[in-house]
Amino acid sequence: MIDLKDFEYDELIQYLQSIGEKKFRAEQIFSWLHKGAESYDEMTNISKATREKLERETYISALKIREKYVSSIDGTVKYLFELPDGNCIESVVMRYHHGLTICISSQVGCKMGCRFCASTIGGLYRNLTAGEILNQVIFAQKDIGERISNIVMMGIGEPLDNYDNVIKFLHNVNNEKGLNIGLRHISLSTCGVVPGIYRLADEMLPITLTISLHAPNDAVRNTIMPVNHKYNIEELLKACRTYVDKTKRRISFEYSLIHGVNDSMENAFELAELIRDLHGHVNLIPVNKVEERNFEKGSSADIRAFRDKLTSLGINATVRRELGADISASCGQLRKKVIQC
Numbered sequence: 001m002i003d004l005k006d007f008e009y010d011e012l013i014q015y016l017q018s019i020g021e022k023k024f025r026a027e028q029i030f031s032w033l034h035k036g037a038e039s040y041d042e043m044t045n046i047s048k049a050t051r052e053k054l055e056r057e058t059y060i061s062a063l064k065i066r067e068k069y070v071s072s073i074d075g076t077v078k079y080l081f082e083l084p085d086g087n088c089i090e091s092v093v094m095r096y097h098h099g100l101t102i103c104i105s106s107q108v109g110c111k112m113g114c115r116f117c118a119s120t121i122g123g124l125y126r127n128l129t130a131g132e133i134l135n136q137v138i139f140a141q142k143d144i145g146e147r148i149s150n151i152v153m154m155g156i157g158e159p160l161d162n163y164d165n166v167i168k169f170l171h172n173v174n175n176e177k178g179l180n181i182g183l184r185h186i187s188l189s190t191c192g193v194v195p196g197i198y199r200l201a202d203e204m205l206p207i208t209l210t211i212s213l214h215a216p217n218d219a220v221r222n223t224i225m226p227v228n229h230k231y232n233i234e235e236l237l238k239a240c241r242t243y244v245d246k247t248k249r250r251i252s253f254e255y256s257l258i259h260g261v262n263d264s265m266e267n268a269f270e271l272a273e274l275i276r277d278l279h280g281h282v283n284l285i286p287v288n289k290v291e292e293r294n295f296e297k298g299s300s301a302d303i304r305a306f307r308d309k310l311t312s313l314g315i316n317a318t319v320r321r322e323l324g325a326d327i328s329a330s331c332g333q334l335r336k337k338v339i340q341c
């Protein structure tokens, strides 16, 4: 059976024509799918005969809300979504002054093995399909009843390890006949899958690329991010420069501050020198405690000192505000608790 949400718009047109339907049907069906229709019966402007035909070969994938938590501090909503095969993924909706932002997953689990990350502890189960990535936005928006305007691909999984489905998703979510979310309102975060960065540069999509750097040199990065053994910092930053040159978009860096590992003043100095020529913004994330890991965050004074050092060296840096602190909103933590599902 075909999930209609796995088609890009042009592919949907082709498919519908191949079963004897007119081109304009694609627009109607695409729109229904992206509004969160869960059955063909809801598509009231599609004839019964067409609906029956579609039902024979295709299905409309959906996500079941397995658990939902709403933060009483800041309104952050965290979903544990159940996929049709019983696997679970997490998505988080955050309220910012510029609108609702959803943090979505790209894989069930992750194989990248970052030492501080909860999502990778059980390894990679499977890639999400393009439809499953999109469904997180569709069903969160449907549940909340407000438009989601921004997306960050910073949930479970490594987006560039599921490249084709992620690109298909980006095309679909940006399509004006569907959710119509601007690519400039979408960030994609990678731990540094270098070939994926080069491929992405060629797509010329005006998304924001975010690099999970987390260390100012290979010695430190090797101890916390296994991907660095394959693509070291020099190769990673070379790919970043190519990306910036080609797309004319700035890159952001994520830097999780782990006390005693990467948060000394010397580290701040090294980091500033390393990324200076890329003119990127640095997002500092005080490391979130993960039960299985013994990494700790520094005091607020340590964190402020690191930020101030970067700023004084001419690097634009901010400390990420913690949202949803009362609902363990950092990805990977909720799924891990119910991994048997």
Ligand code: SAH
Residues within 6 Å of the ligand: 114, 116, 117, 118, 153, 154, 155, 156, 157, 158, 159, 189, 190, 191, 192, 210, 211, 212, 254, 256, 285, 286, 287, 288, 289, 290
């Ligand atoms: N695989 C992608 C997408 C994950 S994004 C990537 O690595 O970029 C989630 C961000 O949170 C990444 O920067 C990740 O390194 C970071 N992160 C993961 N676990 C964390 C933790 N316990 N504390 C702080 N940041 C963490």
